Amino acid sequence: MSGVTSESVEIENPQPATTAPQFTQLLSATRRGARLARLLAVEQLAAWGWPRDGERIDAATLVVAELAANAATHGRLDGRGFRLGLALLPGGRLRIEVTDPRGERLPTVSGEAVEGGRGLVIVDALAEEWGVHPYPPFGKTVWAEVSATRPGSR
DSSP: OOOOOOOOOOOOOOOOOOOSOEEEEEEOSSHHHHHHHHHHHHHHHHHTTOOTTSHHHHHHHHHHHHHHHHHHHTSOOTTOOEEEEEEEETTTEEEEEEEESOTTOOOOOOSSOOTTOOHHHHHHHHOSEEEEEEOTTSOEEEEEEEESSSTTOO
8 A cells, every 4th residue: 555645634614502492594696585584584584473563673684685686696606506494593693694606706895885785784784793714625604693682782
C-alpha cells in the first residue's frame, strides 16, 4: 500500500442543537419558490401555535421573504434550488435558515442606495442577530434569529 494520507477538515456550522420543533423544505430558486417559502413559513408557524395576525409572525415571515428572495435572485444556479429551515429555539427565538448554492456571493448590509437592495437592511432591523456560514462542499446558509415574543427588540 502506498503512503497516501488524507487530512480531515472540520468546518464549524453554527446550527441549533435542539430537539425543538423544526421544519425544512427544498424550493425552486424562482420568484414563485421565494413566495412559497413565505407562505409555508406562515403555515408552519401557525401550526406551532403562533397567531396568524400577530406582530411576531409578520416579522418572521418578512425575514423569510427577504432571505428567500435573495436566495432566488443572488444565490441562484441553474438547476439548483434553495432550502428553507425553521427551528424554534429554547429561550423564545425562531431560527430561520436559507441555504443556496452560491457560496462565493456573501450578503452584506449596505447603507448605499442599491436598486432592489434593501432586504438585508430589513433583516438586520427585525432579527436579534443574523449571519452567514459556508455550506460544504459549496454554497452558503444565511440565518437569522427573531424573537418569538417581541419582534425586532434588541
